[in-house]
Amino acid sequence: MTASQFALADLTRILREGAGADDGTDLDGDILDRDFDDLGYESLALLETAGRIEREYGIALDDDVFADSRTPRALIAAVNGLLSASAAI
Template identity: 50%
Template sequence: MNFSLDGLRTILRACAGEPENGDLDGEVAAITFEDLGYDSIALLETLSRIEQEYGVAVDEAPMDELTTPQALVDYVNSRLARETAHV
């Protein structure tokens, strides 16, 4: 299983709606969540939804490092790889 930027877009829209300061359909991989207009509460809800939908534990996610959509996608994929390796 792989988590993609499109998967993140879907979850962000469901949890927090469209960004205040950007367009999720554009090149957002390197734009910070803050610059997009998402706050920490939106990100926590997004992480919770990722955990529910993908079965990956993200409860100890390093939020200070997950500042962009690409960083979050990479983090989730690394967690998925680790959990898959332990099965």
């Protein structure tokens, strides 16, 4: 599936489906600017998340996307940037 926008709801759904949710983390709360580590998502969970985003949205995420995008807000912006670039082609 190719989409034109990636939203927080999409990210939280993918996080839950791929890695679950930490009992102490409310993914429905204000998480946009919280670090993924603070949300309980370590590198393996984020790799799974990246793979799911790539398959579902038909994009390729750079290996450093999670190093550069430590929060949901930053990751959403990075994914939307790639979606916009692929739509322009």
